[in-house]
Amino acid sequence: MLERIRRETEDVGQAAEAKVKAMIEWLDEENEIYQENKTLVDKIRQLAAQDSYLGYIEAKDIATSLISRYHLIQKTVRINLLRQIASQDNHLRRYEIYWREYPLKGFFRTVGPLLHETRQKLNYAATLAKSDQANAFKQARRMAEETASGLKEMVTIAGRMTFLENVINVLRSFGKYLLIAEVIAFVIAAFVIPIGSSAITHLYPDLNWAVFENIEQYHKHAFGIGSVAGFLVAIVLTLRDTPRS
Incomplete structure (x- = not known):
């Protein structure tokens, strides 16, 4: 009986040792589970x-x-890798959508190729991860790691993309408000105030309304003040519309 149990133990033990050696294909050598086995x-x-x-x-x-x-x-480990790939796919899709709708692509010409390359690696990893073969799994894990590196790079790039887009939007908003404010200031200085002054002078001839005696000097000062006022108003309105982070 002892001889029989010895042979059985040797056979099962050799099979177990082979399985543990094969675990290195699925786990890192420093992995706690591998070391325990x-x-x-x-x-x-x-x-x-x-x-x-x-x-x-x-x-x-x-x-x-x-x-x-x-x-x-x-x-x-296969399930965990597939979950990791699914999570990476969600993140990558967000970047792909953001890039398709991004209006300033000319400033970031490397993004398109980076997203394309990352998508290819991720799709390849997803296919390999479904295999039962250890070599395929190792390739899938390596591709997933490279995908993670690409996504990490996209985090930095996306931050710069968002910053540039916000700056451009602020400048556009400022330019729009500045133009409107300057036009309003011009109309007031060139037409409203002089017409109002003439009407007051006509109605009240005894009133000493000497502001417009030198019309050229008036226009010079009025347009200067109007420009400054329009500039300040444009700044205030732009700050009001700027999203707070």
Whole structure:
């Protein structure tokens, strides 16, 4: 009976050791689970070295558990990678939509190729991650890591893109308000005030209304004040419309 249990333990132990070695294809060597399983393989050897019935029984149980654990680990790491890829896909889609609608593409000519390359890697990773082959999984994990690097680069670029777009929008808003304010100031200075002054002078001839005796000097000062006022009004209105971060 001892000989039979010894042979069974050796067979199962060798199979378990092979599975643990194969885990390196699915886990990093520094991974805590991988290191724990390596320790269990050493324990199987120690128990078998006792050459006792109870030692073989315990070693066989541990080996059987390791074989089952291998398949569970394989399934778990594949699921985790697929979830990671799905999350990356969501982030990448947002950047792709943002880029399609971005009005200032000429300032960021590297974004299009970067998104295209990242999309190709991610699609390839998604296909490989569905395979049961360890080599395919390793390739998928590497592609997912490269995708993560591309997405990280896009975070920085997207920040610059948003900043530039905000600056352009602020300048456009300021220019619009400045033009409107200057036109209003011009109309008031050139027409409203002189016409109003003439009407007052006509109605009240005894009133000393000497402001417009030198019309050229008046226009010079009025337009200057109007320009400054229009500029300040444009700044205030632009600040009002600028989104607060």
